[in-house]
Amino acid sequence: MLKILLPLLLVAQLGTAQVAIQDCSIGQSTIQIKTEHFQPVYPGIYFINLHANETTSIEATTAYLATVGGSFLQLVHGQVRYVDFTLNNMAYRIDPNRIFTQQGRKETLKKNSSYNLLAEKETARFADTILAQLKDAKLIVAMHNNTDGDLSITSYTKGKAEAMNAADVYINKEMDADDFVYTTERSIFEHLKKQQINVVLQKAKGFKDDGSLSVYCGTKHIAYINIEAQQGHKEQQLQMLQALTSILEQYKK
Numbered sequence: 157m158l159k160i161l162l163p164l165l166l167v168a169q170l171g172t173a174q175v176a177i178q179d180c181s182i183g184q185s186t187i188q189i190k191t192e193h194f195q196p197v198y199p200g201i202y203f204i205n206l207h208a209n210e211t212t213s214i215e216a217t218t219a220y221l222a223t224v225g226g227s228f229l230q231l232v233h234g235q236v237r238y239v240d241f242t243l244n245n246m247a248y249r250i251d252p253n254r255i256f257t258q259q260g261r262k263e264t265l266k267k268n269s270s271y272n273l274l275a276e277k278e279t280a281r282f283a284d285t286i287l288a289q290l291k292d293a294k295l296i297v298a299m300h301n302n303t304d305g306d307l308s309i310t311s312y313t314k315g316k317a318e319a320m321n322a323a324d325v326y327i328n329k330e331m332d333a334d335d336f337v338y339t340t341e342r343s344i345f346e347h348l349k350k351q352q353i354n355v356v357l358q359k360a361k362g363f364k365d366d367g368s369l370s371v372y373c374g375t376k377h378i379a380y381i382n383i384e385a386q387q388g389h390k391e392q393q394l395q396m397l398q399a400l401t402s403i404l405e406q407y408k409k
């Protein structure tokens with residue numbers, strides 16, 4: 157079909173959301189960036205899902221945006237976390253939320269397959285294609301799911317694995333520790349704390365460069381919110397989204 161013309165923008169009407177699909181090459185492989193525009197669309201505000209296996213976050217975001225409007229980007233390449241590609245007959249694997257800095261790309265290639273300069277450059281090109289879609293971003297809301305007992309709000313407390321990235325942590329012991337919000341903005345942190353929602357404030361500087369979108373936004377001074385919920389906790393993830401509605405209103409102005 158027309159798909160041989162890369163990159164190609166296909167636009168179709170689907171329910172209330174307008175769907176755009178961009179084919180995006182990485183090495184000899186192609187994955188897609190799908191953008192759903194729910195009416196009304198707010199320039200500069202983007203919801204994004206980078207891990208295609210975290211399906212609860214996709215369901216929660218779609219349900220939420222159908223009621224309030226907004227743009228939602230997803231990577232489409234099967235329901236798996238990692239992106240696989242081939243380059244010069246070599247197979248590579250990357251975590252798509254570890255590709256937004258050079259250091260992150262190097263580490264994710266090493267950890268999941270192998271590193272060389274060409275593979276890193278190709279990964280950088282892929283990251284730039286995603287970032288090009290977010291170029292006027294004022295606020296990015298990243299949607300993620302975790303599994304029970306893996307990453308949680310307690311990972312950010314003193315002595316734990318993620319403690320070095322946190323400037324402040326609020327924990328509501330009544331909430332599941334796997335359901336929490338991570339943000340770069342003090343005002344968003346305070347807003348959620350007031351509503352007794354588990355929340356972590358990322359340090360303004362000195363956070364670990366793991367190449368994630370939060371690090372990129374922290375460096376570029378783009379407001380960033382990551383809504384984490386345990387896979388299957390759609391209601392809880394929706395509640396965290398709804399708790400942020402008045403914050404979103406401020407960024408819509």
Ligand SMILES: [Zn+2]
Nearest residue numbers: 207210300301
């Ligand atoms: Zn994720």
